[in-house]
Amino acid sequence: MLRMPELPFLRPKKQPLIGVDITASAVKLLEIHPQGSRLQVASYGVAPLESGAVSDRRIKDYKSVARSIKRVIDRTQPTTLRTAVAVPAAAVISRTLSLPRDLDDEEMEAQVLLEADQHIPYALNEVAIDFQRLPPLNPDDDTQPVLLVACRKETTEQLDQVLEEAGLKPVVIDVENLAIERAIRLILDQLNEHQAEEGQIVAVADIGATTTTLNVLNDGEIIYSRDQMFGGKQLTDEIQRHYGLSREEAGFAKKKGNLPSDYFTEILEPFKTATIHQIERQLQLFYSSSNYHDIDYLILAGGSSVIEGLPDMARHQLGATTLVANPFAKMLLSDKVNAQALAQDAPAMMIACGLAMRMES
CATH class of the missing domain: 3.30.1490.300 (Dna Ligase; domain 1)
Structure with a gap:
């Protein structure tokens, strides 16, 4: 058969894997181990990418991406080099x-x-x-x-190349949507504690650096998916322009929050409003192409989902119960995992989490 035996899409794997998510702005690595009936985050790490290293969902600078992955590996010391990665749907x-x-x-x-x-x-x-x-x-x-x-094959081979350059062993190539579904099951388990019922419609808005992806799920399966070119980079760009900062300075200031007092009214609030507008627009497109007219839950994921006040604004304007994604809420953490850092990064780790969970299949 023509598939590459060492890089199957769907074959179940039993051994622990490192889930690697390569985005436009960062590489994210996550390793999960089974611990009895529960799961444990064994290691995780995030490293920024140089500007332009990944563009339009394609790796442009293999050596730069590989260096970032190596930095995370050196820092987190995972117990395996076997890796799962995903291609866009x-x-x-x-x-x-x-x-x-x-x-x-x-x-x-x-x-x-x-x-x-x-x-x-x-x-x-x-x-x-x-x-x-x-x-x-x-x-x-x-x-x-x-x-x-x-x-x-050119799509899978570029991932294979960069992972091997970083010293990893690629054994699974998955699809991003399937990885997200796997991670969403953990969130749905949390919703079930709040009397979520079968058949309820759950929307997941993943607000990345350059793209916001809306996935709508029914009974844990994605029934609609759409990308919109909008993300946290717009906020970084506006900070950079408004305050005359470099890209690196703007990104650091956004993360640390050490900006002048007018930042909240002049920049952050308009960005939050624009974010909700993008989600609302994507939901309207979903409604117009389906028999559904509302959602029961909205889950915010991605790096920008942690912006203070965004969930409340979404809840108020969209009328749906809203929460920020944390697939690790019920997991154990190894001693070398910084719980506070993981909680901060959790909403942006959905794909990496779904990939690392392949070892459960």
């Missing part, structure tokens, strides 16, 4: 096929290849392919649904 072609359920794995693989040629608009030698059997819709059916996943 937009880079993936997925189809659900209906195939005979009595095929063995070798026969199923051959049949998937035949079907793939009809569904993938690229030469098969240019793509990495994987598949996963799904539960039959009816136990008496002679067929079963099979999920076909394909991605251009």
